[in-house]
Structures are given as structure tokens and as C-alpha cells.
Amino acid sequence: MPGVRYERKSKAISPLDVQMAIKMSRTPSAKAREIEWRDTECAGLTLRITKTDAAWLIRRRDRTIKIGRCAEVPLPTARYIAHRTREAAKRGRDLKVFVETLVKLRSHGFSGHKSYDDSLEWETADEIADDNSELGRRRLRGETHSVWTWRQLTEQFLSEKLPDLKEKYRDRYARYLRLPEFALLNDRPVAEVTAADLEVVRDRMLAAYRPSTVHRAVRQGREMLTWAWSYHAAKAGLDQVQHAWWERWSVKYKWKVRHHTPKIEEIARTMVIADMFTHLSDNEHETYPGTIGALWAAGLTAQRTGSLLALRPDRLFAPEKKAKLPGWKIANWTAEEMKGGKDGGRPHALPVPPEALKVLERYYKASGGTSEWMFSGRKSNERITQSALNLLMYRLQGRVFDHRGKNKPDRPGKPGPKAAKKAKVRVDLFAYYGIRPWTLHDIRRTLGEFLDDKRLGGAASAILGHKLPRDDMPERERMAPVTEIHYNSSQRIALKAEGMALWSQALLAACEKERKALTRKPRPPALPRQSGR
Incomplete structure (x- = not known):
């Protein structure tokens, strides 16, 4: 913000500091000034407090990049992103694209107790921010460059699968993959979906439908994930997956063999x-x-x-x-x-x-x-x-x-x-x-x-x-x-x-x-x- 003089201070930012910063930005009586706290635990990471918001920034000599609001991005995530951004800068990546992508990938299911060095989302963000990579070239052409969410995977899979099915069967096939219980996963990047997530969806479906319906939905879900892994691993964020762990996703179901022969x-x-x-x-x-x-x-x-x-x-x-x-x-x-x-x-x-x-x-x-x-x-x-x-x-x-x-x-x-x-x-x-x-x-x-x-x-x-x-x-x-x-x-x-x-x-x-x-x-x-x- 040009013309604004911030009160700057360097300190090892703690979770308590983050809570206080959010409170200061939301409480009119606090009369919050424009303040910036520079994190001594992570070079370049800055917490900016204004009268309307508290946000994370990455300050560099040549530019400042906004990570996101403190209320939405936990402290460990902000440090992780700042840490990876320094490395991406050495490789000549587009830092704005890198940060935006990494924020999207880390915004779902991140645990504050998880070390910020033990995940691989940065590799996908790095490839998207690289103008010479396949995903980078797609970004420059104006194509969608973020990895698929579960909803996007579903639509991509169905767009290729349905034309191969008989017309009268297409709506029924698509209905199983669009059951309301999948809403839990729809906005999650595919790479972040876990076996525990799939079990929750399965159990919710079992409470709402007959086992035959759940069996069909689970079977088609496995088929969809295998398709993504086999043909679109990078787009789905599954390029680092070594084995099809989702094949364990199943439901107890026994086909009923009918022997009725009415007279x-x-x-x-x-x-x-x-x-x-x-x-x-x-x-x-x-x-x-x-x-x-x-x-x-x-x-x-x-x-x-x-x-x-x-x-x-x-x-x-x-x-x-x-x-x-x-x-x-x-x-x-x-x-x-x-x-x-x-x-x-x-x-x-x-x-x-x-x-x-x-x-x-x-x-x-x-x-x-x-x-x-x-x-x-x-x-x-x-x-x-x-x-x-x-x-x-x-x-x-x-x-x-x-x-x-x-x-x-x-x-x-x-x-x-x-x-x-x-x-x-x-x-x-x-x-x-x-x-x-x-x-x-x-x-x-x-x-x-x-x-x-x-x-x-x-x-x-x-x-x-x-x-x-x-x-x-x-x-x-x-x-x-x-x-x-x-x-x-x-x-x-x-x-x-x-x-x-x-x-x-x-x-x-x-x-x-x-x-x-x-x-x-x-x-x-x-x-x-x-x-x-």
C-alpha cells in the first residue's frame, strides 16, 4: 500500500501472536495500526496487521507476494510456503503462480502438527510455475493449470467414459459418481484424498442406500481413480503415487443369485x-x-x-x-x-x-x-x-x-x-x-x-x-x-x-x-x- 508507513518488528511469531493479530484486525476498539511482524524463524515471512485484516506476506527485495489471510492459512502452512518459495526462486520459477498454486494445494486437510517438509505438493506447484514444463505451457496458453479436485476428476472421467457406454445407460452410470455423499470430497484435490476419507464416504452411503448401490458407486470410484493414475497422473496430482492404494476401498456385498421360476x-x-x-x-x-x-x-x-x-x-x-x-x-x-x-x-x-x-x-x-x-x-x-x-x-x-x-x-x-x-x-x-x-x-x-x-x-x-x-x-x-x-x-x-x-x-x-x-x-x-x- 503506497504511502502507508508500517510499524515493523522482528520476532519469532507464535500461534498466540497469530490469534492476537486476527483479534486486533477484527476489533474496532483495539484501534489497530498498520503493523508488520517479521518472522525470525522463517526468512521473508511477514505478518501484516491492518484495521480490516491480518495476512501473511513473503517479502523479497524485488517484490512482495501475498500468501493469504491468517484466519485461513495456519502458521505452519505459511512457513512451509515461504520456505518452498525461496527454493523456487533459485530455480527461476514464477513465484506468484507458485505461491497461488501451493496455497490451493495446502488449503485442504492440513494439520498444524505436520512438518512442512513431509509433503510433495510443492513439486506440482513447481511444475506449474515452470514455463518450460507441460503444465507450465498449459498455463501460458490460458488452460486450467491447477491439479484436479475430486469434482473435476469426476467430470473429466465421465466426459471420456460416457461416450463409450450405451446412451440409455449413461445417466445411470453418472448418477453413482454424483451421489450427494461425494460432496465431502468434491472440493478436495485428488492428491489429498486418503483411504480414511473414502471410508467415511462409503459408510455414509451405506446409511442411505442399499448395499448394491454402494457397491456400484465404490467400484466406479476405484475405476475412476485408476483411470486418472494411468492416463492423467500429473493433472490429478497422482504422479508420485507408487501403487493403487484405493483398490482397498471396498464394501461387503454378495450378489444374490435368483432361482425363482414362477409357474x-x-x-x-x-x-x-x-x-x-x-x-x-x-x-x-x-x-x-x-x-x-x-x-x-x-x-x-x-x-x-x-x-x-x-x-x-x-x-x-x-x-x-x-x-x-x-x-x-x-x-x-x-x-x-x-x-x-x-x-x-x-x-x-x-x-x-x-x-x-x-x-x-x-x-x-x-x-x-x-x-x-x-x-x-x-x-x-x-x-x-x-x-x-x-x-x-x-x-x-x-x-x-x-x-x-x-x-x-x-x-x-x-x-x-x-x-x-x-x-x-x-x-x-x-x-x-x-x-x-x-x-x-x-x-x-x-x-x-x-x-x-x-x-x-x-x-x-x-x-x-x-x-x-x-x-x-x-x-x-x-x-x-x-x-x-x-x-x-x-x-x-x-x-x-x-x-x-x-x-x-x-x-x-x-x-x-x-x-x-x-x-x-x-x-x-x-x-x-x-x-x-
Whole structure:
């Protein structure tokens, strides 16, 4: 500050002196003058006190560089920075850039009891302040020159990872790395994140989500750190890391192997009660026709719900005349719409019998008959989601969860975690009608066993879209236009049609039988009146 005369004094600055300086700058009655204390323990380090602030400076013969406010930069950190700045000056570094970078790197998680010589942040700051280094050249070009924080690492990783994933899976993948519990790390430089930090994040997630969700988030977090270490070590501040210590970051989780194979009668009974009881609570809307139609379609086609719900009316094509399938239509999905393994998705065509088509068309008309999607919800321009279809299955079993009641992690001074709210109780129609619990994916297992008994195991694999041994699809067929998919010889239309005819006939016959039986059984108690459709 030109024209200002400071009262200067040299002394071994102590933590008590720092507290007093901060108090003097904040207390009007103290009538603080412009004072500078030069630290005799660290050459060049100066504490300046004014009427509005107390700050650390590095005084050199040619220039003065501000480190930061005393309230934000502890005394050991200020000495560390001054010490490293003297060394950087001997190497001809840009001292202003060096100090600014080192302050950012040391501002998180620094312990006042830690020796200021036992960390390596200065090496990163030194490289950034070196005009001839890669990071220095990036700084001169105006590019971001500081090392990544956890938030920046997440965004950089996702920008490279997501384009390699299927479009429908990208949002779900990104969601796990953006869970609110990662906010603890978002502003921390990656180099300062410790195993203890990762454990805290994991434990907070375990208090808020199911183990399967935490397992996915932790696995993707490890993948992200390994990517940074392998390809962007300097940018992430991991260039001095000798081993992937984060691989120890894990969560106890055991995959649940499902062995449910519902009987055809149980699948049919579920489809019928979903159609009969659309109003399950006075406080909830009726189940949309598109959702009921999607449930019936899942039963009749045994397709994965992710692909099934992407079906559109204009993707139902008439088969070739030589196929001799009058009244049938062939549903088509592209490779992108199908589930892919290591080899990616494969286009899929499924012949649908006339009796099954009538069911699909009935529900399509009930939901408005104008949507571009075969299964639409309240808004005709939006298709039913997988979660909506799963929720229907839960509601039929009397399980309706309030997602606002999830466990919350501890808060300072508020021990916990808090107990989750219990699920709302509804009439369990599965139990009332003698249906064992099952999931929509289990239909695929039932169809496979049904056709195996008919000696049509090959048809089952083709219908389900399984890749068979030596079943490598040529790139030409994989990339064929959707209107041509059902003409490809690899689609085995005739074989699929044989299996689909048997399956749909058996299931629809079971539905008729179950409907007659259910109408004779007393109505479940505590259910609201049905408006009927």
C-alpha cells in the first residue's frame, strides 16, 4: 500500500501472536495500526496487521507476494510456503503462480502438527510455475493449470467414459459418481484424498442406500481413480503415487443369485389381478393402461424390460410372405436398444402371434392410441419407465416405499443414523391369491424351461436374445437398417415363431382360466372400488 508507513518488528511469531493479530484486525476498539511482524524463524515471512485484516506476506527485495489471510492459512502452512518459495526462486520459477498454486494445494486437510517438509505438493506447484514444463505451457496458453479436485476428476472421467457406454445407460452410470455423499470430497484435490476419507464416504452411503448401490458407486470410484493414475497422473496430482492404494476401498456385498421360476399359472394370475385391480389405494392414482400393457407384454414376449419398453408401434413389421405367418408382426430392436455384454448389443427381431398382438393393441388404445411409444404413461409423449413397471409389481405385493424416508448419515452433534420410515402397508394381492414372489426377469427362466420341455431349447435362446456358441454376427448384419433386421438369416424367425406360438397360447389360455377362477373368489378386503375399464 503506497504511502502507508508500517510499524515493523522482528520476532519469532507464535500461534498466540497469530490469534492476537486476527483479534486486533477484527476489533474496532483495539484501534489497530498498520503493523508488520517479521518472522525470525522463517526468512521473508511477514505478518501484516491492518484495521480490516491480518495476512501473511513473503517479502523479497524485488517484490512482495501475498500468501493469504491468517484466519485461513495456519502458521505452519505459511512457513512451509515461504520456505518452498525461496527454493523456487533459485530455480527461476514464477513465484506468484507458485505461491497461488501451493496455497490451493495446502488449503485442504492440513494439520498444524505436520512438518512442512513431509509433503510433495510443492513439486506440482513447481511444475506449474515452470514455463518450460507441460503444465507450465498449459498455463501460458490460458488452460486450467491447477491439479484436479475430486469434482473435476469426476467430470473429466465421465466426459471420456460416457461416450463409450450405451446412451440409455449413461445417466445411470453418472448418477453413482454424483451421489450427494461425494460432496465431502468434491472440493478436495485428488492428491489429498486418503483411504480414511473414502471410508467415511462409503459408510455414509451405506446409511442411505442399499448395499448394491454402494457397491456400484465404490467400484466406479476405484475405476475412476485408476483411470486418472494411468492416463492423467500429473493433472490429478497422482504422479508420485507408487501403487493403487484405493483398490482397498471396498464394501461387503454378495450378489444374490435368483432361482425363482414362477409357474405359468402364477404369471397369468399376476397379469389378471393387475388388470382387475388398477386402483390399489384411495391416496394413489389408478395404474395407467400403458403400465398394465407393459406387464402383459413382458409376460407374452419374455423380453428384458429395458428393451421392451423402448418398443414403438412403427417398429412392428409384417413378415415376408414366404415366412407363412399370416396375422403376425415382427418387433424389431437395434443393437443399441438391446442389452450388450463385452461384445456390445445385437439387433433383435421377435415374431409376435396375432393373439398376443390383440392384447398389445388393446392396451395401446386404452392409453390413447396416439403415442409414438407402445407403452405410454400419463403423458402420451413419454414411455413407461422400468421403475414404474417394477413399482407395479411391488404394489401388487403390498410394498410401496416412501423414498423420502431413507436413512440419513450423522450430523455434527446429532448422532444417528436416523431410522428409515417403514414402508407403507397395502393389501398383498400375491399372498391373497397364492402367488409366490417373483420378478419380471424370472419370466425368461420360465419360458426357457417351458420350451426345453417341448424340445425347443434353441427357440428359447433365440427368443430371449442369448448369444449362442459360434454365433458371431457379421458387422453388416449388426448395422443393418431396422426395417431389414427381421429379414436377416441370423434372426431365425421361423424357429422363434414356433416357440412364440406355443408360449403365447399356453400363457393366454392360463390367463382365461385364472380370470374365471378369480371372479368366483371373494374380493380382497380393504381395497377401494374399481372404476373399471
